[in-house]
Amino acid sequence: MAVVGLLVNTSADASGTHQILASTKAPDNGSIPSALETAGHLATQLILTSPIAVPTSLISIPLTIKTPLNHIFADPIATDAPPPSFEKKREHPVPRLGISGTAPFSTNKFYANFFLGGQTSPTYLHPYAVAWAKGKGASSSWGLAISHVEATQRVYGQSSPTTGAASYFINPVGIQSVCISAKELGSHTTLTTDSLHDFSVRVSLRPDASKPAAIQFPLVQGSAFISAVFNGSTPLIQTGVFYKTVTRSTREAKSGITKYKLHLEDGSTWIVYAYHTRGDPLDLHVINNGLAESKGPFYGVIQVAKDPGNGEPIYDQACGAYPTSVDLSGNAKDGKGSYTFTFKKSGMILTTLAMFALPHHTTSFDDATRANMTNVKLQTTTKGVATAVFADSWTMVEELPTNMSFVPWSPKAGSISTLSSTTKTFIHNIALQEISQNILQQTNQNSMYFSGKALAKFATLLMVINDILGDKPLAQAGLNQLKVAFARFAENKQLFPLVYESGWGGVVSSATYVTGNSGADFGNTYYNDHHFHYGYYIYSAAVIGHLDPDWVKPNKAYVNTLVRDVANPSTQDKFFPVWRCFDWYHGHSWAHGLFESLDGKDQESSSEDSMHAYAIKMWGAVSGDQNMASRGDLMLAVMARSMQSYYLYTQKNTAQPAQYIGNKAAGILFENKLDHTTYFGTNIEFIQGIHMLPLLPHTPLVRTPEFVAEEWNTYFGNGRAAAVVGGWKGILFGNYATIDPRGAYAVFSNPSFDPSWLDGGASLTWYLCYAAALGGL
Ligand SMILES: *[C@@H]1O[C@H](CO)[C@@H](O)[C@H](O)[C@H]1NC(C)=O
Ligand SMILES: *[C@@H]1O[C@H](CO)[C@@H](O)[C@H](O)[C@H]1NC(C)=O
């Protein structure tokens, strides 16, 4: 780049030194935020016995999955109001701070920090994070601070004596590398959001609430530039890391686009592009080592990108256009699925966009998209190295697990429903005892989570009795009980009924409304964990509907309401936000609801996340919604890929830091850190096991034999699993079936097996059946 002149203001800075080119101020390298939160809830055991009900009639219903239709995201699940059994509430305890527009609003998306708490916690767009500076930090800016953290800036926790792996890693927050602000902004600045979609949001900064926006930021996940739209206010480009030099290019990047390069004290280089749509081009003058100011008002777009060293040619081509939102579409046919992000754009609309893709995107790109990958790469906080792609849309392709149904499954063998008669006889005895437990009592907890787990346990048990053991009278007897147990929820008569609240738009537990405790039922009222909780009901409903198709119709509106709450695919459904939980950019869900967080959204149990996708797949199939079934299939395939990149690590993993992958599992994955722990304790069987449960047919798709073997050898081999107590022991051996099904079967079939080794969501019957099926017993 040709330099017209060094625009650095070399007069005295505040500290009285005279040469800003060699700043005396240390670069502000941010701070390490929150205490590593581990407060949580211990799982309870649900092991009870009761006399068996008398079989009455026979059931026999095959599962059929028809060829899926095209464009699996096109249609809403439903557009009518949730059933009247849900009490309607107009208000939610969390205010919708600064949100414009009408509900539904997303609650679990990456941008929620903009409307929570002080509105200043970061939004992780990957590779950049942005945060409202709000007059604070090294820049004292009132604008939006952009930061990008390199791998070398991460902070690691202590190494584990067992594995040598770091107990956590975290990226510093609060680094204000470049702030985009306006002279008009000051201490009365307000931040509002609108256009809250699944991949995007628009943020406006106003001098005060009564004034029009001084700057608008259309923010989209993966953007190569942070883009700021100006309409006559005076731009300020600030930094908390301090300018070493600021240079203006003699040549426009393209016609109408001026370009500046910012070299910061931490050695990073950022490029500023300014596309003026009227008035004068951007003419910055440097006031001090933290501030460059436009000579006058600006109309157009200012875009900022970090240059990893080779980015400038691509940025030069892509500047002028900016994404505003993403359209998601997808297809499923003959066991193949694909999904496409089509970026809606503004600015120079004939210009092709540059967007950053995460590792699980690039490994599943179709040929056309792969051809448009560049060699420009930037580190992300917790999703590996992102690659810039020069394209207006991306298409990712996946093989779909369409041959997976209710019975045990493996990628090689597909569905396995045949066991030897000796094995069946053995399991039948156990099943008879377990189905005789008190279903009504075990499923009647004061928690949607624990009740759902219990429902799912009995549903699985019934499926085994019917589909594998072939004892239809026994299945019928149990089914009658389970229907009554499920009806308590379908009629919304459980201890804390669900309510439909129209403030945000969703179905939440009434627990917080009643108790005032925001953490009640794991924070369900505040939109934590909905996909975990409701996933168990959706799965249970799929099994009941499989066993009795006549049950589907009267229960469809209820079950679909739960699906709509967590996984509504369509903006035509005005009652629920689109994709509350699953994040199609990240390839997994976020469990974190309406709580401000410096480290962004998080999720612990990757396996309950995949369970909810499996549940949606099976309910879609059973209820005759093929597009829903295909979405479930696609989510499962995408999750298997993303979890193998970010959550579950073999030695070959390249997405997460080498210092961390020895942990084998993520622990809690935040947008800004990974912490090898749980919210409920630090026993290794909790930390690894929460990524195993519930074990269901989809488990071997996500948790490959290679991974399970490495994890087992690291933590549980040599008698260590046998020494574990409580329900976790059953989970560990159920998981072990992936690599040694006969060994696992031997543990579960041992007469000394203690029922206290089963957690509330698991049955011995299912573990036996699962291990026997995988082991060919
Ligand atoms: C921050 O910078 C200071 C010196 O500028 C250095 O001593 C310190 O180690 C840095 N901290 C991190 C987390 O990089
Ligand atoms: C820009 O501001 C003018 C008035 O100052 C207003 O009429 C116009 O609608 C604004 N344009 C946009 C795109 O907001």
Ligand SMILES: *[C@@H]1O[C@H](CO)[C@@H](O)[C@H](O)[C@H]1NC(C)=O
């Ligand atoms: C340089 O900075 C000083 C003090 O901040 C200011 O008074 C002056 O106007 C600046 N000069 C230029 C050319 O920006």
Ligand SMILES: *[C@@H]1O[C@H](CO)[C@@H](O)[C@H](O)[C@H]1NC(C)=O
């Ligand atoms: C990939 O790049 C080519 C050439 O620039 C372009 O024609 C094509 O539209 C791009 N593909 C996508 C999906 O944007």
Ligand SMILES: *[C@@H]1O[C@H](CO)[C@@H](O)[C@H](O)[C@H]1NC(C)=O
């Ligand atoms: C089942 O589907 C998977 C795709 O998920 C495929 O790899 C596998 O070969 C299929 N198995 C059988 C037995 O058809």
